[in-house]
Amino acid sequence: LYIKHAYNQRRDTMNQVAASLAHEVRNPLTAVKGFLKLIGEKPQDPHKIKEYIGISMEEIQKTESVLREYLFLSQPPAVRREAIDFSEQLRVSAEGMASFAAVHEVELEVRRPDLPVWIVANDEEMKQVLTHFIKNAVEACSGVPYGKAVLTLLMDKTHAVLTIKDNGSGMNEEQISRLGSIYFSTKSNGTGLGLTYSYQVIHAIGGDITVTSKPLVGTRFTIRLPLRYEE
Numbered sequence: 001l002y003i004k005h006a007y008n009q010r011r012d013t014m015n016q017v018a019a020s021l022a023h024e025v026r027n028p029l030t031a032v033k034g035f036l037k038l039i040g041e042k043p044q045d046p047h048k049i050k051e052y053i054g055i056s057m058e059e060i061q062k063t064e065s066v067l068r069e070y071l072f073l074s075q076p077p078a079v080r081r082e083a084i085d086f087s088e089q090l091r092v093s094a095e096g097m098a099s100f101a102a103v104h105e106v107e108l109e110v111r112r113p114d115l116p117v118w119i120v121a122n123d124e125e126m127k128q129v130l131t132h133f134i135k136n137a138v139e140a141c142s143g144v145p146y147g148k149a150v151l152t153l154l155m156d157k158t159h160a161v162l163t164i165k166d167n168g169s170g171m172n173e174e175q176i177s178r179l180g181s182i183y184f185s186t187k188s189n190g191t192g193l194g195l196t197y198s199y200q201v202i203h204a205i206g207g208d209i210t211v212t213s214k215p216l217v218g219t220r221f222t223i224r225l226p227l228r229y230e231e
């Protein structure tokens, strides 16, 4: 039984981001400050110090991710759009994620037409979006035996249709309903900004996203993007 969920466009995202950003940055700062205080106050076991530094580094890295993705989100929707070959872009993005997939021991397969698939979008933004979806699929499969993510690009009369299917952790109904909302993340090092950003970019060019998922079975995202209108 797959659960279907159509994404409803969310407004006021930036207000929500601004409100919670301070919070997101303050928490790790507090943690790091606490560890520094511990190390500075009295002599510590070197193993403990190493542990404190390890946790602090993780906290700092997470803060960096939050800020980086916040900056992406706060940019106005790209004004500069051009015709891009989505098929070629998919090939390049998957290639860029090949080593990430290998590290997680996840097979990454790309099926795409040999002919160009023209859409109108901002090149940088779409690359970022593809990377987010591939990264999520790979992470969902991490630790799963025979973990596999398959990206399939097809065309119908009006749209480019990309499905990203994985046999990873899957999601329950509650998790599916929170997809794309700010700061929803089930990962210890996640920011929950990647999909928020991706949904915005896709909606800005008139596309839409649907998802079906089942816990412990896997997830399939379907992204539909209008094909470039030929005059």
Ligand code: ADP
Binding pocket: 132, 136, 137, 140, 166, 168, 169, 170, 171, 175, 179, 180, 184, 185, 186, 187, 189, 190, 191, 192, 193, 194, 195, 196, 219
């Ligand atoms: P992050 O990856 O930093 O957590 P995202 O916005 O990219 O943030 O994703 C939000 C959440 O959506 C993830 O933490 C995960 O719970 C869920 N998710 C996204 N893609 C998948 C997937 N392919 N399989 C299972 N869960 C997913």
